[in-house]
Amino acid sequence: MVTFPALDAQQRRLLGLLARLDEAGRRSLMDYAEFLASRGAQVETPAEEPVPQQPLEIPRPAKESVVGAMKRLRQTYPMLNPDRLLDEAAGLMSAHMLGGRPAPEVIDELEALFERHFRELQAKGSFSNP
Numbered sequence: 001m002v003t004f005p006a007l008d009a010q011q012r013r014l015l016g017l018l019a020r021l022d023e024a025g026r027r028s029l030m031d032y033a034e035f036l037a038s039r040g041a042q043v044e045t046p047a048e049e050p051v052p053q054q055p056l057e058i059p060r061p062a063k064e065s066v067v068g069a070m071k072r073l074r075q076t077y078p079m080l081n082p083d084r085l086l087d088e089a090a091g092l093m094s095a096h097m098l099g100g101r102p103a104p105e106v107i108d109e110l111e112a113l114f115e116r117h118f119r120e121l122q123a124k125g126s127f128s129n130p
Contacts, residue, residue: 028097031067051079066096069107073114080117
């Protein structure tokens, strides 16, 4: 028999909220949780491997989730510090997940956000590991 550790009050509360949501709400909550979890899982680039100074060519899939777009854009722009994008990106993701803005519209704005930050970094001429 598999045993699981007891849940703390916060975990029980989260499960209770999850149970009250409809399928679309549960999907949005899971997408947002995955985004938040991915923020902390920074992939470190080995010191001997230089960070590209130009965006990588990673095509946008025909159907893409907002969380998927964030992952793709972080890979496309490895020279950007994701912490500097966090506030604006989180606001856009919330507008989609909580406000119901269409994913393609939010993804377009996320792409513009990453491009703008890249252009600002390029103008400063300061590329370094994020």
